[in-house]
Amino acid sequence: GIQVEQSPPDLILQEGANSTLRCNFSDSVNNLQWFHQNPWGQLINLFYIPSGTKQNGRLSATTVATERYSLLYISSSQTTDSGVYFCAVESVRGRAGKSTFGDGTTLTVKP
Amino acid sequence: EAQVTQNPRYLITVTGKKLTVTCSQNMNHEYMSWYRQDPGLGLRQIYYSMNVEVTDKGDVPEGYKVSRKEKRNFPLILESPSPNQTSLYFCASRGGTQQFFGPGTRLTVL
Numbered sequence: 190g191i192q193v194e195q196s197p198p199d200l201i202l203q204e205g206a207n208s209t210l211r212c213n214f215s216d217s218v219n220n221l222q223w224f225h226q227n228p229w230g231q232l233i234n235l236f237y238i239p240s241g242t243k244q245n246g247r248l249s250a251t252t253v254a255t256e257r258y259s260l261l262y263i264s265s266s267q268t269t270d271s272g273v274y275f276c277a278v279e280s281v282r283g284r285a286g287k288s289t290f291g292d293g294t295t296l297t298v299k300p
Numbered sequence: 301e302a303q304v305t306q307n308p309r310y311l312i313t314v315t316g317k318k319l320t321v322t323c324s325q326n327m328n329h330e331y332m333s334w335y336r337q338d339p340g341l342g343l344r345q346i347y348y349s350m351n352v353e354v355t356d357k358g359d360v361p362e363g364y365k366v367s368r369k370e371k372r373n374f375p376l377i378l379e380s381p382s383p384n385q386t387s388l389y390f391c392a393s394r395g396g397t398q399q400f401f402g403p404g405t406r407l408t409v410l
Contacts, residue, residue, distance in 0.1 A: 190359070222397075222399060224399075224401075230388070230403070230404050231400075231401070232390065232392075232401035233396050234399050234400070237397035237398065255332060268331065275342060275343065277343070282338065285350065286333070286348045286349075286350050286356065287345065287348065287356070287358060287359075288333065288345050288348070289345070289359070289360070290335075290342040290343040290344070290345075291342055292342040293339065293342050298316060
């Protein structure tokens with residue numbers, strides 16, 4: 190099946206810094222999403238982005254489908270950005286609806 | 301309020317005692333899915349359903365059953381739980397491009 194690798198596994202930032210999280214995948218995808226899991230365990234959908242670029246406030250994401258990677262940018266980080274960031278994909282060769290998550294990037298933003 | 305609800309939120313049980321974790325969504329979504337989350341392993345899909353009466357295996361379906369008799373509900377059934385099913389479980393539903401997760405169920409099997 191499709192492989193999803195996220196990097197870095199851990200990231201510690203000072204408040205106000207910028208960061209880039211990466212998601213590499215091993216096959217073509219027709220669905221790619223970024224999620225944030227806050228320290229209380231709640232999972233929130235950030236972006237649906239199988240290709241192209243999107244922005245939502247301080248967060249933006251870019252997927253280069255031909256090169257099989259996606260980037261999540263966080264600018265002017267805040268302590269509330271702390272948590273785990275996951276990307277999840279659905280392969281074009283897989284069954285529709287079958288979803289594979291990366292292992293996540295744990296972000297800690299210090300005040 | 302659009303939401304996915306799961307019950308129970310916490311459960312401690314013993315090996316072999318059948319249990320059901322319920323999942324319900326009020327957004328009329330066709331797609332629903334179950335995941336388990338273990339430390340260092342991210343989320344792994346157990347089962348998913350594209351619509352009523354349509355279910356399919358994810359990456360870790362062994363030891364689990366599901367049913368989708370109506371659109372809003374997607375229960376997860378453990379017929380004979382074992383300690384390796386101790387985990388944090390999430391139900392999700394998806395409409396269009398946005399996926400909504402339930403609050404999670406923390407299951408401990410002794």
